[in-house]
Amino acid sequence: MNKTKRLGVSSKLTIWIGLMIVFMLITTTLVSYYQSKNISFELLKENQLKVMHDVQTTFDNYASARMRAIEVLAKKYGANPDMQIEEMVSLLSSVKDISGFNLTYVGFEQSEKTFLSNGSMLDPSKNFDTKNTIWFKQARDSGKIISTNPYHSVDSNAPTLTYAAPFYKDGKFRGVVAGDYDIKNFSKDVLTLGHGNNSYASVYDTDGNIIFNEDQAKILTKNTLSINIKNALANDPRLLDPNVRDTLFYADNDKGETQAIMCTPSLTNPSLRICSVLEKKIYDDISNSVLYRQCAIGFSALIIILII
Known part of the structure; x- marks a missing residue:
């Protein structure tokens, strides 16, 4: 009788201990799952954050380099706004090739002429109103280098961005120098990083x-x-x-x-x-992968414990 009773108590004790071990194992597995999930989530998020900042740095450096090139041109024309046409076109062409612009040009306030890096010239006689172009007005009104909103080029229909800067002689506004950049090339060169x-x-x-x-x-x-x-x-x-x-x-x-x-x-x-x-x-x-892995580990451990 006592022996039977002792066996009954022993069996119940074993069951309760087993249940406690199972409970602790399940709890540990769940805690481990959420910790692993959060760590994996944060690592992926940090990687995405790094990619975003890397692209931002490259993007801004790329744009800044072209803006500096236009500012250099503006200083040169400000120092010598009456340079010969051949010298003017040569300077435009050099900056175009070095900085990767599709086209560079300079527009003058007084003569209303615009000279392009390809050697051509536009003025009112060719139905071109230099002083009322967006790039000219924005640069003149702001008094500093600007970038236009992207637009489709009239000549090629390519998506284009224009950088433009005003130049002055003895404090008097003389004109605007500008450069067009193909957005497709910009996207290809910069965004591949991300x-x-x-x-x-x-x-x-x-x-x-x-x-x-x-x-x-x-x-x-x-x-x-x-x-x-x-x-x-x-x-x-x-x-x-x-x-x-x-x-x-x-x-x-x-x-x-x-x-x-x-x-x-x-x-x-x-x-x-x-x-x-x-x-x-x-x-x-990633969350599902962590869950499956933790469940497999927990289930295996549970089977071993139950066998023991």
Whole structure:
């Protein structure tokens, strides 16, 4: 009787100990899963953040180099605005080739003539109004170097960005020097840094237009993703705060696929947002992978404990 009773108590004790071990194992597995998931998530997010900042640095350096070239031209024309046409065209052509512009040119206030690096000249007699062009007016009115909003070139229909700077002689405004840059080349040279198997970098303006993108067909267009990004940034300005690191947000593309996105403003042009775009399922796949691994480990350990 006592022996039977002792066996019953022993069996119950064994069951309770087993249940406690199982509970502790499940708890440990869950804690380990959430820790591993968070670590993996943070590592992926940090990598995306680094890519975004690397693209931003390259983007701004690329733009700054071309802006400096135009500023150098402006100083030279300011020092000698009455140089010979041959010298003027030669200077324009040299800067064009060195800095990778598609075209450089200088427009004069008094004569209303514009001389191009290809040797041609435009003026009112050729139905060209130098003083009312966007690049001329913006540079003249701002009194400093500017970059125009991207537009389709009249000559080639290529998406183009113009840098322009005014120049002066003895404090008097004399004209504007400018350079056109093909956005397709800009995108190809800069944004490849942010390209991955499931990610890419893109640049948008405040209206949701795609300004720079590796897919040339998307440049100067809008799509569902660009509009959703614009709305998200407008609704939460904190997402563009350079002092905040936790700026990951989600937006759907045209196919309804959710993308994980980080954006930062360009230092050379604050109206542009440089964004790193990664499929959200990459984050989800990491979480699922961690879950499956932890479940396998926990289940194996549970079987061994139950056998023992």
